[in-house]
Amino acid sequence: MKRALAVSVVAAVVGTSAAGAASAATPAKSAASALQVQEATFAVNGTAVPFRVVRSNGETLVSIRDLGTAVGAQISVHNGVTTVELNGHKVEVKLNAKQLVADGTTVSLAQAVRSVNGASYIALRPLVAGLGGTVAVYGGQINVSTVKLLEGAENPRFAGPSSLIVSVTGDDGRTDYLVDAKSGKYEQLLHSTNASDLVVAPNGAKAAYTDSDGAVYVLDLATKVSSKISSDNNIKPELVWSADSSSIFFLQGDKGSVIAKLDPASGTITKLLDDKVDYKANLSVSPDGTKFIYTVTTLGKVTSDATNVDEDNVSIDFSANQQQIFSFDSTVAEGKPVQLTTSTDDKLFVASDDGVKAYYVSVPSEDQPAKALVVGQDQKTSTVYGDSDVIETVLAGGKLYVLASVNDANNGIYEIDLASGSKKQLYTVSAEVSSIAASGSQVAIVKNDQLFVNDGGVWKPITK
Amino acid sequence: MKKWIKSVSAIALAVSLMAGVTSAASAASTLKGKIVINGSSALLPLTLQAASEFKKQNPKVKISASAAGSITGPQSVRKGIADIGAVDWDASKDVPGFKKFDGQVANPVAVTVFAAVANKNVKVDSLTTKQLQDIFSGKVTNWKDVGGDDAEIVVVNRKFGSGTRVNFQMKALEGKELMSKGDNYKEVGSSGDMKTTIETTPNSIGYIDLPYVTDKMKAMKINNVAPTEKNVLNGSYKVWGIGYFMTKGEPTGATKAFIEYIQSSKFQNGSLKKLKFIPLSAVKK
Numbered sequence: 001m002k003r004a005l006a007v008s009v010v011a012a013v014v015g016t017s018a019a020g021a022a023s024a025a026t027p028a029k030s031a032a033s034a035l036q037v038q039e040a041t042f043a044v045n046g047t048a049v050p051f052r053v054v055r056s057n058g059e060t061l062v063s064i065r066d067l068g069t070a071v072g073a074q075i076s077v078h079n080g081v082t083t084v085e086l087n088g089h090k091v092e093v094k095l096n097a098k099q100l101v102a103d104g105t106t107v108s109l110a111q112a113v114r115s116v117n118g119a120s121y122i123a124l125r126p127l128v129a130g131l132g133g134t135v136a137v138y139g140g141q142i143n144v145s146t147v148k149l150l151e152g153a154e155n156p157r158f159a160g161p162s163s164l165i166v167s168v169t170g171d172d173g174r175t176d177y178l179v180d181a182k183s184g185k186y187e188q189l190l191h192s193t194n195a196s197d198l199v200v201a202p203n204g205a206k207a208a209y210t211d212s213d214g215a216v217y218v219l220d221l222a223t224k225v226s227s228k229i230s231s232d233n234n235i236k237p238e239l240v241w242s243a244d245s246s247s248i249f250f251l252q253g254d255k256g257s258v259i260a261k262l263d264p265a266s267g268t269i270t271k272l273l274d275d276k277v278d279y280k281a282n283l284s285v286s287p288d289g290t291k292f293i294y295t296v297t298t299l300g301k302v303t304s305d306a307t308n309v310d311e312d313n314v315s316i317d318f319s320a321n322q323q324q325i326f327s328f329d330s331t332v333a334e335g336k337p338v339q340l341t342t343s344t345d346d347k348l349f350v351a352s353d354d355g356v357k358a359y360y361v362s363v364p365s366e367d368q369p370a371k372a373l374v375v376g377q378d379q380k381t382s383t384v385y386g387d388s389d390v391i392e393t394v395l396a397g398g399k400l401y402v403l404a405s406v407n408d409a410n411n412g413i414y415e416i417d418l419a420s421g422s423k424k425q426l427y428t429v430s431a432e433v434s435s436i437a438a439s440g441s442q443v444a445i446v447k448n449d450q451l452f453v454n455d456g457g458v459w460k461p462i463t464k
Numbered sequence: 465m466k467k468w469i470k471s472v473s474a475i476a477l478a479v480s481l482m483a484g485v486t487s488a489a490s491a492a493s494t495l496k497g498k499i500v501i502n503g504s505s506a507l508l509p510l511t512l513q514a515a516s517e518f519k520k521q522n523p524k525v526k527i528s529a530s531a532a533g534s535i536t537g538p539q540s541v542r543k544g545i546a547d548i549g550a551v552d553w554d555a556s557k558d559v560p561g562f563k564k565f566d567g568q569v570a571n572p573v574a575v576t577v578f579a580a581v582a583n584k585n586v587k588v589d590s591l592t593t594k595q596l597q598d599i600f601s602g603k604v605t606n607w608k609d610v611g612g613d614d615a616e617i618v619v620v621n622r623k624f625g626s627g628t629r630v631n632f633q634m635k636a637l638e639g640k641e642l643m644s645k646g647d648n649y650k651e652v653g654s655s656g657d658m659k660t661t662i663e664t665t666p667n668s669i670g671y672i673d674l675p676y677v678t679d680k681m682k683a684m685k686i687n688n689v690a691p692t693e694k695n696v697l698n699g700s701y702k703v704w705g706i707g708y709f710m711t712k713g714e715p716t717g718a719t720k721a722f723i724e725y726i727q728s729s730k731f732q733n734g735s736l737k738k739l740k741f742i743p744l745s746a747v748k749k
Contacts, residue, residue: 169729169730169733169734170729171729171745173733174733174734193737194737196734196735196737196738197734210738212693212737212738214740233679234678235738235740236738237509237513237738237739254509254675254676254740255656278656281516297529299508299529299531300500300502300529301530302532302536304533304535304536304539304625306533306535306536306539306623306624306625309535309539309562309563309625312539312542312543313539314502314532314540314543314545316500316502316530316540316545316546318528321528321529346519346523346526348520348523349520361523363523363526365526366497366524366526367496370523392520434493434521
């Protein structure tokens, strides 16, 4: 019932433009007495809120007080003028006037402000616009937003199902924000000139980072307080949380040669693998923290003689230059890493949820489509998604999310259940979508550097 | 299909994300190409980190890396076997020991700090410029002559062609000559070899770039100033240099995009710092 009404008032509320609109409205006269107060539900900053509305001359007017309360505005009445203030904006309205004054500028209204049963009613859009907000319709639902969206955000990562961490980088360092996935409301988490990217714990309650000395910190996302948990000054190129958010695993050294474990409670560091093999990267850890997947990059071999520089007596053999995927089981006594792949393709977005199988995007060459593959302990690879050129994969909540190019106009987002292997297409999106983030239950997309989340089948912007 | 209201800009935005709507251009990178990088081992961790991040945004660009000392970087570019020569000095200009490489462009990528390092058993914490000059020229051969134990000094030098050697000679030794032979003299071919040799050779002294300094060695103060980022930024520690990616002429295509990525504020203020390099902007005057 409410839903039906909400849909019916969409055109009436939103479709009428304010200033300069041709007015078919009749003078207020005694018409107010004939107006009936109804209830409609609008989404206000991501939350459904019931509003008192009246229909007048085909247009729906909303209660000024209901709107002001819903957006958290200050409302005052003095000498017959109702003043609504929010975020530095001020809107002044007078009963029966066909105009409002927004921040000192007069704006014409299609219908005069009406009073019904002691409450004042006004067209929604001009009032919201005067307060610096926007009105939009998503899936037939009127959305009022007075949230100032964060600008220039990048590197989105889910922190639980309802929030994302994003970063804004400037010349004075990087600022990380927690953004509400529903409304786009954001709050600052950390500003730093020397912190590495925040790595969110699986429980979504904290994040880890290192500083330029190699020290490790944990940031409580609720209190925004950082605690130093290790002063160890070794370079730590990658941090990975354990599944229960109780431990941090990391690669150690400028060449990422060692896999180590840090106990945040005690600060104790334990080396788990020190096999003198350099250039490890893309570390994943099994839920019990004992099995690991990672890559190793082998460099080209250079032969040179600098005795006579002008002779350029240098040659490079790139035949051994490649990136391969390895696994390591730390529970096996004297156990050694196992090389899972031998192919020369580029391997991107390598990830594992069990420390045994590795999912990755295989890029054979610049002219061949990239595929999402999985490789197991038997060193056999199989295709997880190969229907079209894969742009990115994200492993989250037991699912692999695939962003792939479908054609010149569209990309597809696919969800592959790792347990059953079943694949389904979640969305078709514009080819301008360049990246995705996933929580296991929610997907966010990056399009032209703007972040969107899906709400009822419609992509809503939560940054700008 | 729902009837959308044209006047609502957000709706138009949402619609453009829906199926069947054509778009002007794809934001997923279509950049293609192959980039070969050779040269400085000091810059290699930075190069590989940037390559890993860059390839996620540009999956059709293949990057192959190797390192055998700075001089092999611009040599490889001149010879046409590399697109980028990583080098710890501006190789488009003459420096002590090396003539400029004509036609090559020096693209700055990072600030590297160099440290005099000694084996953990060495008791001396700080050396003056004069003491360093005397040790590395072979004039002083015993730690007791610079305030340490009575033990012969093992000098570990990088091979000719090393950018770390060029910078250390120019800035820590103020251009004075390095010894090149002797009973307690060793030469190593890379930063990794220097690290291992210093860690495992008692009474040894050498020099290395800051990211390679570990807690298994002693980083010497020079004239009582510790080799830290803070001391570089406040101007008290002088032994640092700018690392460059040399290209044959101005870079183009994938090579240009990769250099721009490593020079970007995001990388300079993110992963670069994590690897203990200093952003270019921090030392610009």
